[in-house]
Amino acid sequence: MDIAQLSMNLSQNRLMDAVGSAMLSKSLDLMEGQAQAFVDSMDMNSPSLESLVYPTSGTTIDMRV
Numbered sequence: 001m002d003i004a005q006l007s008m009n010l011s012q013n014r015l016m017d018a019v020g021s022a023m024l025s026k027s028l029d030l031m032e033g034q035a036q037a038f039v040d041s042m043d044m045n046s047p048s049l050e051s052l053v054y055p056t057s058g059t060t061i062d063m064r065v
Contacts, residue, residue, distance in 0.1 A: 051057065
């Protein structure tokens with residue numbers, strides 16, 4: 001194998017490694033964004049399923065003195 005071919009192959013391998021690392025970084029950023037959106041969607045201030053079915057449940061307190 002000649003030196004020029006070896007040099008070109010090594011250069012192509014470095015380029016492919018750099019592209020793969022960049023793609024991995026982008027996909028990790030995307031996954032972090034999706035995870036944050038998922039956490040934000042589970043907000044505790046949103047109405048529960050029970051309150052949607054029984055809208056008056058838990059809105060008043062019955063007390064006798």
